Amino acid sequence: MTPAQSMLRAATGLSLSKSVVERAIKNRMEQTAVTDHDAYLEHMTPEELTALVELVVVPESWFYRDAQAFAAMTEFVRARLKADRDRLVRILSIPCAGGEEPYTIAMVLADAGIPPRNFMIDAYDISPACVERAKSGIYGRNAFRAQDLSFRDQHFTSDGDGDYRINDAIRKQVRFKQGNLLEFDLSTRSAYYDVVFCRNLLIYFDKPTTKAAIAKLAALLMDDGQLFAGYAEVPSFCQHGFSPLPYNQAFGLRKEVATPARKPLHTPRGADKAKPAPPRAARTIASPPSLPPAVPSSRSRPAAATPPAAAPVVDLLAEARRLADLGDVKAAERACRDHLAQHPESAEAYFILGLLNELTNKPQMAADYWKRCIYLQPDHYEALCHLALLAEANNDAAGAAALKARAARIYKRQQASLDAKP
Structure with missing residues (x-):
């Protein structure tokens, strides 16, 4: 791993290929009129690092993406409020990209008749540019990919040039902040959220970072809360203290409290197959444990004879x-x-x-x-x-x-x- 890769990994948690990192550096060097690669890295400032991070994060999202999760969340929130109608349900969306997910949560709950006083959404993203775009609440046509766009007529105002601005009633239900999940201070947020949406973040992490991120999310989530993940990430959560909820294609999970770790999903089908890699759009691929040493033959040998060294078997x-x-x-x-x-x-x-x-x-x-x-x-x-x-x-x-x-x-x-x- 190059120093530049290590630097960006430390800043974001993302495991990025050398080509992706070098392309981002080349872009920033051109924009800042720096010609020496080593000098660029040596004189890296916090502001320049932020600009570099913007080029390697993946902020794509759209409204009502994987809508089954929002339906399952609404059912859960209703049950919470049925038990305590004065409760404030706290919801976390991380990463929030340009705000499409947290605003969708707010629209879905509003449409379900949940009073605004009963829910609040915190939305975080590592990208300051994404957070600013989310705060602006202005979106182009690409953010509206759902087949049913009736929500756009109800909750947005057209500017006449193809862009739409979300209405203030929805906007005030979401608090946007720039932040990195791996750097969250849990001292005031332990078991704070009833619902957590963390979809398509772990797919960019390696195995140790995935484990650390899930530990952070588990600490933020109430013991009886619900978490919604990306479909490629559910097995990773199940390997680290979560169990799936019985919602069709919602990919919801709950914490397993004081239960043994679950077995991995896949086992090798043949002698030629190594343990499958974790289910994520992985930027690195963790190695499985080493094979145990070969058991020596029980056939007796002359005491003075030294058995020939076996050729190492390469997995x-x-x-x-x-x-x-x-x-x-x-x-x-x-x-x-x-x-x-x-x-x-x-x-x-x-x-x-x-x-x-x-x-x-x-x-x-x-x-x-x-x-x-x-x-x-x-x-x-x-x-x-x-x-x-x-x-x-x-x-x-x-x-x-x-x-x-x-x-x-x-x-x-x-x-x-x-x-x-x-």
């Missing part, structure tokens, strides 16, 4: 993950291809190749590899989730919905299988 998929973590994408790809030369039907190798190509901004090649993966292993949950994310990025709503539904069915079957085991 090429584990090596590919290790190399990817070091930022050596080309060597990681070679390790995957060497593995495929020995095991041409290894779905996991194609899955990792897809991650590596996504890492280097080759989405079409990534999609091709993930399609090969699910051809060989139709129930590969992670590959389906990544393909769904790509479909969303390409504005293929129907394709994304079909892939998400398929992934949800697979996850439900796998969860039921795990729950049935003693």
Whole structure:
């Protein structure tokens, strides 16, 4: 990992490829008229680091994205207020991107007849530019991708030039702030929120950062609260103290209080397959534990004889993950291809190749590899989730919905299988 990658990772928690980081640095050097790469990094100021971060964060969102989660949230809020009609329900949206998600939460609750005095939404994003855009409440046509746009007529005012401004009644229900989840001070926010929306954030984290982020979210959420994640992130939460809620395609979770850790979703199907990578649009790929040493033969040998040293067995998929973590994408790809030369039907190798190509901004090649993966292993949950994310990025709503539904069915079957085991 280069010093620039390390710097941005420390600032954001994101695991970014060398090419993404260098492209952002080149852009900023051109804008600031700096010609020396090393000098640019050496004289980095907090303001310049913020500008650099703006070029590597992914702030895309839209109103009513994955609407099932909002329906499940509304049911939960109603139950809260039925038990205590004077309660203030606190909701967190992080990351909030340009404000589309928290404003949707406010619109949905308002439309459900929840009094404004009974809910408040805190919305955070690491990007100051996103927070400012959210505060402005002005959106172009690209933010309105839902099939039913009646909410736009009810809660927005058109400026006549194609932009829409959200009405003040909704705006005042949301408090926007710039912030990084990993740096949250929990001293005053422990068990503070009834509901947390954290969707499509963990997909950009490596395994240790994912664990740390989930620990922060668990601390912020009330013990009987609900959390809504991105569909590719549910297994990561289940591996770190959460259990899924029975809402169809809402991807809701609750904390498991004083219960043992759940078993992982996937187990290897064959001797050639390493433990699957965590289900996320990963920017790094964590290596599995080392294999135990080989058991020596029980056949007796002469006391003076020294057994020949066994040739080390290289787990090429584990090596590919290790190399990817070091930022050596080309060597990681070679390790995957060497593995495929020995095991041409290894779905996991194609899955990792897809991650590596996504890492280097080759989405079409990534999609091709993930399609090969699910051809060989139709129930590969992670590959389906990544393909769904790509479909969303390409504005293929129907394709994304079909892939998400398929992934949800697979996850439900796998969860039921795990729950049935003693």
